[in-house]
Amino acid sequence: MFRKLYLAYGLLVLGGTGFAQYHGWSLDRITQLKNVPKSVRDNPGSYRSVYGFYHHYTGGK
Amino acid sequence: MSAGTPPLSNPPPKPQVKALNCPQCGSAIVLRALGHAETVVCESCHSILDAKDPNLQILQKFEAATGEARPLIPLGSRGKLRGVDYEVIGFQRRSITVEGIRYSWHEYVLFNPYKAIRYLTEYNGHWNDISVCKELPQTGFASANYLGEAYKHFQTSDANTNFVLGEFPWQVRVGEHATVTEYVKPPRVLASEKTANEVTWSLGEYTYGADIWKSFNLPGKPPEAVGVYENQPSPVSENVKGIWGAFLAFAILLLVFMAGFDLASPKGAAFESSYQLNVGEPKGEASFVTDVFNLEGRTSNVEVTTTANVDNSWIYLNYALINNDTEQAWDFGREVSYYHGYDSDGSWTEGGQKNSVILPSIPAGHYYLRIEPEVDPKHPPIAYTIEVKRDVPVLGFFGIAFFALLLPAIAITWRSITFERMRWAESDHPPIKIGNSEE
Numbered sequence: 001m002f003r004k005l006y007l008a009y010g011l012l013v014l015g016g017t018g019f020a021q022y023h024g025w026s027l028d029r030i031t032q033l034k035n036v037p038k039s040v041r042d043n044p045g046s047y048r049s050v051y052g053f054y055h056h057y058t059g060g061k
Numbered sequence: 062m063s064a065g066t067p068p069l070s071n072p073p074p075k076p077q078v079k080a081l082n083c084p085q086c087g088s089a090i091v092l093r094a095l096g097h098a099e100t101v102v103c104e105s106c107h108s109i110l111d112a113k114d115p116n117l118q119i120l121q122k123f124e125a126a127t128g129e130a131r132p133l134i135p136l137g138s139r140g141k142l143r144g145v146d147y148e149v150i151g152f153q154r155r156s157i158t159v160e161g162i163r164y165s166w167h168e169y170v171l172f173n174p175y176k177a178i179r180y181l182t183e184y185n186g187h188w189n190d191i192s193v194c195k196e197l198p199q200t201g202f203a204s205a206n207y208l209g210e211a212y213k214h215f216q217t218s219d220a221n222t223n224f225v226l227g228e229f230p231w232q233v234r235v236g237e238h239a240t241v242t243e244y245v246k247p248p249r250v251l252a253s254e255k256t257a258n259e260v261t262w263s264l265g266e267y268t269y270g271a272d273i274w275k276s277f278n279l280p281g282k283p284p285e286a287v288g289v290y291e292n293q294p295s296p297v298s299e300n301v302k303g304i305w306g307a308f309l310a311f312a313i314l315l316l317v318f319m320a321g322f323d324l325a326s327p328k329g330a331a332f333e334s335s336y337q338l339n340v341g342e343p344k345g346e347a348s349f350v351t352d353v354f355n356l357e358g359r360t361s362n363v364e365v366t367t368t369a370n371v372d373n374s375w376i377y378l379n380y381a382l383i384n385n386d387t388e389q390a391w392d393f394g395r396e397v398s399y400y401h402g403y404d405s406d407g408s409w410t411e412g413g414q415k416n417s418v419i420l421p422s423i424p425a426g427h428y429y430l431r432i433e434p435e436v437d438p439k440h441p442p443i444a445y446t447i448e449v450k451r452d453v454p455v456l457g458f459f460g461i462a463f464f465a466l467l468l469p470a471i472a473i474t475w476r477s478i479t480f481e482r483m484r485w486a487e488s489d490h491p492p493i494k495i496g497n498s499e500e
Contacts, residue, residue, distance in 0.1 A: 017461075044350050
Protein backbone atom coordinates (compact mmCIF):
# COMPACT_ATOMS: atom_id res chain seq x y z
CA MET A 1 0.00 0.00 0.00
CA PHE A 2 2.68 2.48 1.09
CA ARG A 3 4.89 1.40 -1.76
CA LYS A 4 2.16 1.91 -4.33
CA LEU A 5 1.36 5.32 -2.86
CA TYR A 6 5.01 6.25 -2.89
CA LEU A 7 5.42 5.05 -6.46
CA ALA A 8 2.46 7.19 -7.53
CA TYR A 9 3.80 10.12 -5.53
CA GLY A 10 7.31 9.68 -6.99
CA LEU A 11 5.96 9.59 -10.52
CA LEU A 12 3.98 12.75 -9.77
CA VAL A 13 7.10 14.48 -8.44
CA LEU A 14 9.15 13.41 -11.47
CA GLY A 15 6.35 14.41 -13.82
CA GLY A 16 5.99 17.78 -12.10
CA THR A 17 9.73 18.39 -12.30
CA GLY A 18 9.82 17.49 -15.99
CA PHE A 19 6.77 19.65 -16.70
CA ALA A 20 8.23 22.65 -14.85
CA GLN A 21 11.57 22.25 -16.60
CA TYR A 22 10.06 21.72 -20.05
CA HIS A 23 7.82 24.76 -19.71
CA GLY A 24 10.70 26.89 -18.52
CA TRP A 25 9.50 27.67 -15.01
CA SER A 26 11.88 29.38 -12.63
CA LEU A 27 12.34 29.80 -8.89
CA ASP A 28 13.57 33.40 -9.28
CA ARG A 29 11.30 36.37 -8.71
CA ILE A 30 10.86 38.31 -11.91
CA THR A 31 8.43 41.11 -12.68
CA GLN A 32 6.70 40.78 -15.99
CA LEU A 33 5.56 43.97 -17.71
CA LYS A 34 3.44 44.56 -20.77
CA ASN A 35 3.39 47.48 -23.18
CA VAL A 36 6.89 48.76 -22.60
CA PRO A 37 7.21 51.83 -24.85
CA LYS A 38 9.03 51.36 -28.15
CA SER A 39 11.07 54.43 -27.34
CA VAL A 40 13.16 52.47 -24.80
CA ARG A 41 15.28 51.14 -27.60
CA ASP A 42 16.22 54.69 -28.67
CA ASN A 43 16.02 56.29 -25.26
CA PRO A 44 16.88 53.81 -22.50
CA GLY A 45 16.45 56.52 -19.87
CA SER A 46 12.74 56.71 -20.63
CA TYR A 47 12.27 53.47 -18.71
CA ARG A 48 13.01 52.96 -15.04
CA SER A 49 13.33 49.54 -13.48
CA VAL A 50 10.99 48.58 -10.66
CA TYR A 51 14.14 47.50 -8.80
CA GLY A 52 15.80 50.89 -9.25
CA PHE A 53 15.61 51.77 -5.55
CA TYR A 54 17.25 48.61 -4.33
CA HIS A 55 19.23 49.12 -1.13
CA HIS A 56 22.71 47.98 -2.04
CA TYR A 57 24.76 45.75 0.17
CA THR A 58 27.96 47.41 1.28
CA GLY A 59 29.60 44.14 2.22
CA GLY A 60 32.24 43.11 4.69
CA LYS A 61 32.24 41.43 8.04
CA MET B 62 -11.18 -26.71 5.69
CA SER B 63 -8.57 -29.43 5.43
CA ALA B 64 -9.59 -32.79 4.01
CA GLY B 65 -11.06 -35.30 6.41
CA THR B 66 -11.95 -32.75 9.07
CA PRO B 67 -15.68 -32.71 9.66
CA PRO B 68 -17.08 -29.41 10.94
CA LEU B 69 -18.08 -29.17 14.58
CA SER B 70 -21.31 -27.46 13.91
CA ASN B 71 -23.00 -29.86 11.60
CA PRO B 72 -23.81 -31.54 14.02
CA PRO B 73 -21.26 -31.57 16.89
CA PRO B 74 -20.00 -35.03 17.77
CA LYS B 75 -22.53 -36.11 20.40
CA PRO B 76 -20.50 -38.70 22.31
CA GLN B 77 -17.94 -36.05 23.20
CA VAL B 78 -20.29 -33.99 25.40
CA LYS B 79 -21.37 -35.03 28.84
CA ALA B 80 -23.41 -33.24 31.53
CA LEU B 81 -22.34 -33.73 35.15
CA ASN B 82 -22.70 -31.96 38.44
CA CYS B 83 -20.01 -30.25 40.48
CA PRO B 84 -19.30 -32.32 43.61
CA GLN B 85 -18.55 -29.09 45.48
CA CYS B 86 -21.57 -26.90 44.71
CA GLY B 87 -23.87 -29.15 42.68
CA SER B 88 -23.94 -26.88 39.63
CA ALA B 89 -24.26 -28.47 36.22
CA ILE B 90 -20.97 -29.02 34.41
CA VAL B 91 -20.78 -29.69 30.68
CA LEU B 92 -17.74 -31.56 29.50
CA ARG B 93 -17.18 -30.42 25.93
CA ALA B 94 -13.91 -32.20 25.31
CA LEU B 95 -14.68 -35.46 27.00
CA GLY B 96 -11.75 -37.80 26.68
CA HIS B 97 -9.37 -34.94 25.90
CA ALA B 98 -9.71 -32.70 28.95
CA GLU B 99 -7.60 -33.43 32.03
CA THR B 100 -9.29 -30.91 34.27
CA VAL B 101 -12.53 -28.99 34.26
CA VAL B 102 -13.37 -25.91 36.31
CA CYS B 103 -16.82 -25.36 37.75
CA GLU B 104 -18.18 -22.08 36.46
CA SER B 105 -20.07 -21.48 39.73
CA CYS B 106 -17.64 -22.29 42.54
CA HIS B 107 -14.43 -22.41 40.47
CA SER B 108 -13.42 -25.77 41.90
CA ILE B 109 -10.93 -27.53 39.67
CA LEU B 110 -12.14 -31.04 39.02
CA ASP B 111 -10.52 -34.13 37.55
CA ALA B 112 -12.16 -34.54 34.15
CA LYS B 113 -10.81 -38.09 33.84
CA ASP B 114 -12.57 -39.17 37.04
CA PRO B 115 -16.22 -40.25 36.52
CA ASN B 116 -17.01 -38.64 39.89
CA LEU B 117 -15.19 -35.41 39.06
CA GLN B 118 -12.87 -35.51 42.02
CA ILE B 119 -12.02 -32.07 43.35
CA LEU B 120 -8.38 -31.27 42.62
CA GLN B 121 -8.27 -27.68 43.85
CA LYS B 122 -10.59 -25.12 45.36
CA PHE B 123 -9.89 -21.45 44.91
CA GLU B 124 -11.71 -18.21 45.53
CA ALA B 125 -12.17 -16.14 42.43
CA ALA B 126 -11.90 -12.43 43.16
CA THR B 127 -15.10 -10.47 42.92
CA GLY B 128 -15.28 -8.85 39.53
CA GLU B 129 -12.83 -11.31 38.00
CA ALA B 130 -12.65 -10.71 34.28
CA ARG B 131 -14.99 -12.90 32.29
CA PRO B 132 -13.84 -14.39 29.01
CA LEU B 133 -14.35 -12.04 26.08
CA ILE B 134 -15.09 -15.16 24.04
CA PRO B 135 -17.65 -17.13 26.09
CA LEU B 136 -16.92 -20.79 26.74
CA GLY B 137 -18.75 -22.90 24.20
CA SER B 138 -18.32 -20.33 21.40
CA ARG B 139 -17.54 -21.92 18.08
CA GLY B 140 -15.59 -20.42 15.25
CA LYS B 141 -13.34 -21.21 12.34
CA LEU B 142 -9.60 -20.58 12.52
CA ARG B 143 -7.40 -21.36 9.52
CA GLY B 144 -10.29 -23.25 7.99
CA VAL B 145 -10.84 -25.52 10.99
CA ASP B 146 -13.79 -25.37 13.40
CA TYR B 147 -12.93 -24.90 17.04
CA GLU B 148 -14.86 -24.58 20.25
CA VAL B 149 -13.68 -22.52 23.20
CA ILE B 150 -13.51 -24.93 26.13
CA GLY B 151 -11.19 -23.23 28.60
CA PHE B 152 -10.11 -19.82 29.79
CA GLN B 153 -7.33 -18.73 32.09
CA ARG B 154 -5.80 -15.50 33.25
CA ARG B 155 -2.07 -15.52 33.70
CA SER B 156 0.33 -12.80 34.72
CA ILE B 157 3.92 -11.81 35.13
CA THR B 158 5.30 -9.26 37.54
CA VAL B 159 8.00 -6.93 36.30
CA GLU B 160 9.47 -4.28 38.59
CA GLY B 161 6.51 -4.64 40.93
CA ILE B 162 3.91 -4.20 38.19
CA ARG B 163 1.67 -7.12 37.31
CA TYR B 164 0.88 -7.64 33.64
CA SER B 165 -2.01 -10.00 32.95
CA TRP B 166 -3.18 -11.70 29.79
CA HIS B 167 -5.95 -14.10 28.90
CA GLU B 168 -5.67 -17.47 27.26
CA TYR B 169 -8.48 -19.40 25.59
CA VAL B 170 -8.30 -23.14 24.95
CA LEU B 171 -9.72 -24.12 21.55
CA PHE B 172 -10.84 -27.65 20.90
CA ASN B 173 -11.54 -29.74 17.83
CA PRO B 174 -11.79 -33.52 18.39
CA TYR B 175 -9.86 -34.22 15.18
CA LYS B 176 -7.18 -31.56 15.49
CA ALA B 177 -4.59 -30.55 18.04
CA ILE B 178 -5.60 -28.10 20.73
CA ARG B 179 -5.02 -24.43 19.82
CA TYR B 180 -4.96 -21.38 22.01
CA LEU B 181 -5.86 -17.76 21.65
CA THR B 182 -4.15 -15.24 23.86
CA GLU B 183 -5.17 -11.66 24.43
CA TYR B 184 -3.21 -8.84 26.03
CA ASN B 185 -4.39 -5.22 25.86
CA GLY B 186 -6.41 -5.98 22.72
CA HIS B 187 -3.53 -7.83 21.00
CA TRP B 188 -4.37 -11.40 20.02
CA ASN B 189 -2.26 -14.41 19.14
CA ASP B 190 -3.30 -17.69 17.58
CA ILE B 191 -1.09 -20.30 19.22
CA SER B 192 -0.36 -23.94 18.53
CA VAL B 193 2.10 -26.35 20.10
CA CYS B 194 5.33 -26.79 18.12
CA LYS B 195 5.68 -30.02 16.18
CA GLU B 196 9.45 -29.92 16.28
CA LEU B 197 11.88 -28.88 18.96
CA PRO B 198 13.32 -25.43 18.19
CA GLN B 199 17.06 -24.88 18.34
CA THR B 200 18.11 -22.21 20.77
CA GLY B 201 21.24 -20.11 20.69
CA PHE B 202 22.48 -16.96 22.36
CA ALA B 203 19.43 -14.68 22.56
CA SER B 204 17.91 -16.43 19.58
CA ALA B 205 16.01 -19.52 18.51
CA ASN B 206 15.50 -21.26 15.23
CA TYR B 207 12.32 -23.03 14.26
CA LEU B 208 11.51 -24.50 10.85
CA GLY B 209 14.35 -22.53 9.30
CA GLU B 210 13.27 -19.17 10.72
CA ALA B 211 15.39 -17.23 13.18
CA TYR B 212 13.69 -15.67 16.19
CA LYS B 213 15.16 -13.05 18.50
CA HIS B 214 14.90 -13.38 22.24
CA PHE B 215 12.33 -10.95 23.59
CA GLN B 216 11.67 -11.74 27.20
CA THR B 217 12.06 -14.35 29.91
CA SER B 218 9.65 -14.11 32.81
CA ASP B 219 7.90 -16.13 35.49
CA ALA B 220 4.25 -16.54 34.66
CA ASN B 221 1.59 -17.39 37.22
CA THR B 222 -1.87 -18.77 36.60
CA ASN B 223 -4.36 -16.58 38.46
CA PHE B 224 -7.76 -17.69 37.28
CA VAL B 225 -9.12 -20.68 35.36
CA LEU B 226 -12.45 -21.61 33.88
CA GLY B 227 -13.67 -24.49 31.74
CA GLU B 228 -11.70 -27.48 30.51
CA PHE B 229 -8.00 -27.94 30.04
CA PRO B 230 -6.00 -30.69 28.37
CA TRP B 231 -3.53 -30.63 31.23
CA GLN B 232 -3.67 -30.64 35.02
CA VAL B 233 -4.29 -26.94 35.49
CA ARG B 234 -3.95 -25.29 38.89
CA VAL B 235 -4.35 -21.76 40.09
CA GLY B 236 -0.98 -20.56 41.34
CA GLU B 237 0.95 -22.62 38.79
CA HIS B 238 4.35 -21.17 37.91
CA ALA B 239 6.18 -21.49 34.63
CA THR B 240 9.25 -19.79 33.23
CA VAL B 241 8.21 -18.37 29.90
CA THR B 242 10.86 -17.47 27.34
CA GLU B 243 9.66 -15.69 24.24
CA TYR B 244 11.39 -15.20 20.91
CA VAL B 245 9.89 -13.03 18.21
CA LYS B 246 9.92 -12.73 14.47
CA PRO B 247 6.85 -10.62 13.74
CA PRO B 248 4.14 -11.65 13.16
CA ARG B 249 5.20 -14.84 14.95
CA VAL B 250 6.26 -15.54 18.51
CA LEU B 251 8.00 -18.67 19.67
CA ALA B 252 7.61 -19.43 23.37
CA SER B 253 8.87 -22.06 25.74
CA GLU B 254 7.12 -22.74 29.02
CA LYS B 255 9.26 -24.48 31.54
CA THR B 256 7.77 -26.05 34.64
CA ALA B 257 9.39 -28.38 37.11
CA ASN B 258 8.40 -31.37 34.96
CA GLU B 259 8.41 -30.33 31.33
CA VAL B 260 9.19 -27.78 28.66
CA THR B 261 6.52 -26.94 26.11
CA TRP B 262 7.22 -24.98 22.96
CA SER B 263 4.48 -23.14 21.16
CA LEU B 264 4.26 -20.93 18.11
CA GLY B 265 1.93 -17.96 17.97
CA GLU B 266 0.90 -15.72 15.15
CA TYR B 267 -0.40 -12.21 15.67
CA THR B 268 -4.09 -12.04 14.89
CA TYR B 269 -6.34 -9.02 14.73
CA GLY B 270 -9.24 -8.88 17.17
CA ALA B 271 -11.65 -8.04 14.37
CA ASP B 272 -10.78 -11.31 12.60
CA ILE B 273 -11.45 -13.30 15.78
CA TRP B 274 -14.75 -11.51 16.31
CA LYS B 275 -15.68 -12.40 12.76
CA SER B 276 -14.50 -16.01 13.11
CA PHE B 277 -16.50 -16.59 16.31
CA ASN B 278 -19.40 -14.40 15.27
CA LEU B 279 -19.11 -12.41 18.49
CA PRO B 280 -21.33 -9.42 19.21
CA GLY B 281 -19.91 -5.90 19.44
CA LYS B 282 -16.32 -5.00 18.77
CA PRO B 283 -13.07 -6.43 20.12
CA PRO B 284 -11.19 -4.33 22.67
CA GLU B 285 -9.01 -1.65 21.12
CA ALA B 286 -5.36 -2.70 20.86
CA VAL B 287 -3.20 -0.59 23.17
CA GLY B 288 0.48 0.08 22.46
CA VAL B 289 2.75 -2.12 20.39
CA TYR B 290 2.83 -5.86 21.11
CA GLU B 291 5.93 -8.02 20.99
CA ASN B 292 5.10 -9.77 17.69
CA GLN B 293 2.73 -7.19 16.22
CA PRO B 294 3.62 -6.70 12.57
CA SER B 295 4.77 -3.17 11.91
CA PRO B 296 2.46 -1.44 9.44
CA VAL B 297 5.45 0.18 7.76
CA SER B 298 8.57 -1.92 8.39
CA GLU B 299 8.01 -4.22 5.44
CA ASN B 300 7.78 -1.18 3.17
CA VAL B 301 11.03 0.44 4.27
CA LYS B 302 13.34 -1.52 1.97
CA GLY B 303 10.96 -1.21 -0.95
CA ILE B 304 10.57 2.52 -0.51
CA TRP B 305 14.30 3.09 -0.32
CA GLY B 306 14.65 0.99 -3.46
CA ALA B 307 12.00 3.09 -5.17
CA PHE B 308 13.70 6.26 -3.91
CA LEU B 309 17.00 5.12 -5.40
CA ALA B 310 15.29 4.39 -8.72
CA PHE B 311 13.59 7.80 -8.67
CA ALA B 312 16.86 9.55 -7.78
CA ILE B 313 18.56 7.87 -10.74
CA LEU B 314 15.64 8.84 -12.98
CA LEU B 315 15.95 12.39 -11.71
CA LEU B 316 19.63 12.42 -12.63
CA VAL B 317 18.78 11.02 -16.06
CA PHE B 318 16.12 13.74 -16.44
CA MET B 319 18.61 16.42 -15.46
CA ALA B 320 21.27 15.07 -17.82
CA GLY B 321 18.67 14.80 -20.58
CA PHE B 322 17.52 18.40 -20.19
CA ASP B 323 21.13 19.54 -20.00
CA LEU B 324 22.01 17.68 -23.20
CA ALA B 325 18.90 19.00 -24.94
CA SER B 326 19.56 22.63 -24.00
CA PRO B 327 21.43 24.78 -26.55
CA LYS B 328 25.14 24.79 -25.77
CA GLY B 329 26.01 28.26 -26.99
CA ALA B 330 24.96 31.62 -25.55
CA ALA B 331 22.11 33.50 -27.25
CA PHE B 332 23.88 36.72 -26.36
CA GLU B 333 27.20 37.60 -24.75
CA SER B 334 28.89 40.95 -24.34
CA SER B 335 31.44 42.66 -22.09
CA TYR B 336 31.26 46.20 -20.73
CA GLN B 337 33.29 48.53 -18.58
CA LEU B 338 31.86 50.96 -16.12
CA ASN B 339 33.98 54.04 -15.38
CA VAL B 340 32.52 55.89 -12.44
CA GLY B 341 34.88 58.80 -12.79
CA GLU B 342 33.43 59.79 -16.15
CA PRO B 343 31.10 62.82 -16.38
CA LYS B 344 27.67 61.87 -15.05
CA GLY B 345 25.08 61.15 -17.71
CA GLU B 346 22.42 58.58 -18.42
CA ALA B 347 23.80 55.30 -17.10
CA SER B 348 21.30 53.03 -18.80
CA PHE B 349 21.86 51.55 -22.23
CA VAL B 350 20.45 48.80 -24.43
CA THR B 351 22.16 45.83 -26.06
CA ASP B 352 21.88 44.66 -29.63
CA VAL B 353 18.82 42.63 -30.50
CA PHE B 354 19.37 38.90 -30.17
CA ASN B 355 17.23 35.94 -31.08
CA LEU B 356 15.73 33.45 -28.60
CA GLU B 357 14.68 30.34 -30.48
CA GLY B 358 12.69 27.20 -29.80
CA ARG B 359 9.69 26.55 -27.57
CA THR B 360 8.70 28.78 -24.68
CA SER B 361 11.34 28.03 -22.06
CA ASN B 362 13.52 29.72 -19.49
CA VAL B 363 16.38 32.15 -20.06
CA GLU B 364 19.43 32.43 -17.85
CA VAL B 365 21.18 35.79 -17.53
CA THR B 366 24.65 35.52 -15.98
CA THR B 367 26.59 38.55 -14.86
CA THR B 368 30.33 38.27 -14.19
CA ALA B 369 32.15 41.29 -12.76
CA ASN B 370 35.67 41.85 -11.48
CA VAL B 371 34.42 43.22 -8.17
CA ASP B 372 36.89 43.07 -5.29
CA ASN B 373 35.66 44.26 -1.90
CA SER B 374 33.01 46.13 -3.83
CA TRP B 375 29.71 45.66 -5.58
CA ILE B 376 27.94 46.37 -8.81
CA TYR B 377 24.19 46.36 -9.16
CA LEU B 378 22.48 46.00 -12.52
CA ASN B 379 18.88 46.87 -13.22
CA TYR B 380 17.89 44.63 -16.09
CA ALA B 381 14.92 44.49 -18.40
CA LEU B 382 14.67 41.79 -21.04
CA ILE B 383 12.44 43.40 -23.64
CA ASN B 384 10.75 41.68 -26.56
CA ASN B 385 11.44 43.87 -29.56
CA ASP B 386 8.21 42.80 -31.26
CA THR B 387 5.58 42.48 -28.54
CA GLU B 388 6.79 45.19 -26.08
CA GLN B 389 6.68 42.65 -23.28
CA ALA B 390 9.42 43.00 -20.66
CA TRP B 391 10.85 41.01 -17.78
CA ASP B 392 12.26 43.34 -15.18
CA PHE B 393 14.81 42.21 -12.60
CA GLY B 394 17.86 43.39 -10.71
CA ARG B 395 21.03 41.52 -9.83
CA GLU B 396 23.90 42.39 -7.56
CA VAL B 397 27.40 41.05 -7.92
CA SER B 398 29.41 41.64 -4.78
CA TYR B 399 32.54 40.06 -3.49
CA TYR B 400 34.18 40.82 -0.17
CA HIS B 401 37.06 39.15 1.57
CA GLY B 402 39.42 39.84 4.41
CA TYR B 403 41.18 38.51 7.44
CA ASP B 404 40.27 38.85 11.09
CA SER B 405 40.77 37.08 14.41
CA ASP B 406 38.78 34.07 13.10
CA GLY B 407 41.03 33.80 10.05
CA SER B 408 40.31 34.64 6.46
CA TRP B 409 36.76 35.14 5.26
CA THR B 410 34.92 35.76 2.00
CA GLU B 411 31.40 36.81 1.14
CA GLY B 412 29.59 36.74 -2.19
CA GLY B 413 31.28 36.10 -5.51
CA GLN B 414 32.11 37.59 -8.85
CA LYS B 415 29.29 35.82 -10.68
CA ASN B 416 25.53 35.96 -10.44
CA SER B 417 22.86 34.13 -12.41
CA VAL B 418 19.14 34.54 -12.69
CA ILE B 419 16.65 32.38 -14.54
CA LEU B 420 13.71 34.10 -16.21
CA PRO B 421 10.63 31.90 -16.53
CA SER B 422 8.71 30.93 -19.67
CA ILE B 423 10.12 33.31 -22.26
CA PRO B 424 8.55 32.81 -25.69
CA ALA B 425 10.73 32.68 -28.79
CA GLY B 426 11.37 36.06 -30.40
CA HIS B 427 13.71 39.01 -30.83
CA TYR B 428 14.90 40.52 -27.59
CA TYR B 429 17.28 43.09 -26.22
CA LEU B 430 18.41 43.95 -22.73
CA ARG B 431 18.09 47.35 -21.12
CA ILE B 432 20.86 47.61 -18.53
CA GLU B 433 21.29 50.25 -15.87
CA PRO B 434 24.40 49.62 -13.76
CA GLU B 435 25.05 51.14 -10.35
CA VAL B 436 28.32 50.97 -8.42
CA ASP B 437 30.04 52.37 -5.40
CA PRO B 438 31.08 55.88 -6.62
CA LYS B 439 34.55 55.52 -5.06
CA HIS B 440 35.30 52.33 -6.90
CA PRO B 441 37.76 52.05 -9.80
CA PRO B 442 36.41 50.99 -13.22
CA ILE B 443 34.56 47.67 -13.18
CA ALA B 444 34.53 45.30 -16.13
CA TYR B 445 31.54 43.03 -16.41
CA THR B 446 30.24 40.45 -18.84
CA ILE B 447 26.64 39.52 -19.54
CA GLU B 448 25.72 36.15 -20.98
CA VAL B 449 22.22 35.05 -21.99
CA LYS B 450 21.49 31.32 -22.34
CA ARG B 451 18.31 29.62 -23.42
CA ASP B 452 16.56 26.59 -21.83
CA VAL B 453 18.93 25.78 -18.97
CA PRO B 454 18.21 23.04 -16.40
CA VAL B 455 16.92 24.61 -13.15
CA LEU B 456 18.89 22.79 -10.47
CA GLY B 457 16.47 24.09 -7.83
CA PHE B 458 13.64 22.00 -9.28
CA PHE B 459 15.74 18.87 -9.20
CA GLY B 460 16.84 19.68 -5.66
CA ILE B 461 13.24 20.18 -4.54
CA ALA B 462 12.22 16.96 -6.30
CA PHE B 463 15.08 15.09 -4.63
CA PHE B 464 13.99 16.22 -1.17
CA ALA B 465 10.32 15.66 -1.99
CA LEU B 466 11.23 12.05 -2.83
CA LEU B 467 13.54 11.69 0.15
CA LEU B 468 11.18 12.99 2.84
CA PRO B 469 8.54 10.20 2.67
CA ALA B 470 11.31 7.58 2.73
CA ILE B 471 12.78 9.21 5.84
CA ALA B 472 9.34 9.57 7.43
CA ILE B 473 8.49 5.89 6.89
CA THR B 474 11.90 4.80 8.14
CA TRP B 475 11.47 6.98 11.20
CA ARG B 476 7.99 5.53 11.82
CA SER B 477 9.36 2.03 11.49
CA ILE B 478 12.22 2.77 13.91
CA THR B 479 9.78 4.31 16.40
CA PHE B 480 7.51 1.26 16.14
CA GLU B 481 10.41 -1.11 16.72
CA ARG B 482 11.64 0.97 19.65
CA MET B 483 8.18 0.77 21.21
CA ARG B 484 8.15 -2.99 20.65
CA TRP B 485 11.57 -3.59 22.19
CA ALA B 486 11.02 -1.13 25.04
CA GLU B 487 8.86 -3.84 26.63
CA SER B 488 11.49 -6.55 26.19
CA ASP B 489 14.56 -7.66 28.10
CA HIS B 490 16.57 -5.75 25.49
CA PRO B 491 15.19 -2.20 25.51
CA PRO B 492 16.82 0.21 23.03
CA ILE B 493 17.66 2.67 25.82
CA LYS B 494 18.25 1.52 29.33
CA ILE B 495 17.47 3.60 32.38
CA GLY B 496 20.63 5.46 33.29
CA ASN B 497 21.16 6.88 29.81
CA SER B 498 23.26 3.96 28.60
CA GLU B 499 22.59 2.91 25.03
CA GLU B 500 22.49 -0.79 24.31
